[in-house]
Amino acid sequence: MTDPLRICVLGAGSWGTALATLMARNGHRVVLWGRDAAVSAAIDGAHENTRYLPGIPLPESLRATTDLAAAMAGVDLVLVVVPSHAFTETLHALAPLRPANAGVAWATKGFEPGSGRFLHEVAEDILGPDVPLAVVTGPSFAKEVALDLPTAVTVHGQDAAFAQRVAEVLHGPTFRAYTGEDMVGAELGGAMKNVLAVATGVADGMQLGLNARAGLITRGLNEMLRLSAAIGGKPETLMGLAGLGDLVLTCTGDLSRNRRLGLALGRGQSLDEAVRAIGQVVESVQTANEVMRQAERHGIDLPISSAVRAVLHGDLTPAEGLRQLLAREQKPEYPQTLFR
DSSP, X not given: OOOOOEEEEEOOSHHHXXXXXXXXXXXXXXXXXXXXXXXXXXXXXXXXOTTTSTTOOOOTTOEEESOHHHHHTTOXXXXXXXXXXXXXXXXXXXXXXXXXXXXXXXXXOSXXXXXXXXXXXXXXXXXXXXXXXEEEESSOOHHHHHTTOOEEEEEEOSSHHHHHHHHHHHOBTTEEEEEEXXXXXXXXXXXXXXXXXXHHHHHHHTTOOHHHHHHHHHHHHHHHHHHHHHHTOOHHHHXXXXXXXXXXXXXXXXXXXXXXXXXXXXXXXXXXXXXXXXXXXXXXXXXXXXXXXXXXXHTOOOHHHHHHHHHHTTSSXXXXXXXXXXXXXXXXXXXXXXXX
């Protein structure tokens, strides 16, 4: 194991708590920052996140606070784990508090709302070109990580040494962390799988069968690969943990909020009803807009993602979206290359 580090995790939801727990179990000094005083008090005092991970004991060494300046003091590494809509605000808040030697990583999946920028572009803009950055992504449900069940993720960053450092603090007996340098592809996979999980959830909610689910996952991967190629991502990134791995997990596992949203819509619930029942941020609602913004910018046809956006906007019912997909003309699976 790497020498113990002092680490600040920003975001005390289920995923932030799970990653903070993992690193504390690995012997690091971890402070978890969140806005909810009751959540922080429960983590710090009762060693349980009663709101997001109820019933799972957390390490006694894990500290929690609502004081951002105190959480950031003297840290070696910052890990941001907030929803994508809060990412820009959080980076602006941490920037003046960041110790000079502390790199910044994030396990947030999505784009900057409104601009459609990738999160590494946002981070570079706010923190400057000299701060080492990395993204943590892959097939990983927070509850299973907190329960110490086997998990594998990947850490991508343009600074290979920093990506390796982040991977080392995460890597442990039941948690494998790989590394790579394709931040564009890794971030695209982590964001886009949430949109595609809605599609498979809708199909399962409508009881369309396992064949339909497999077809949507496969053709969804094709959409990810084609858009990734247009924006400069590497195909192997999308065929690995950041793409295929995360896609399969999110499309088939009922711990996925985005899949549960699709299931509810497929069963006839309204979007508002479904989001209220889930009770947490559902990234696909915003991400569908940004995925299609990227697709339209690069002239890429993404029929599944487009149908999901239309359903989430109320422009199509799930049944109409299905009919629209099935009405597309017959064509070769790969007319020219994998990426056309």
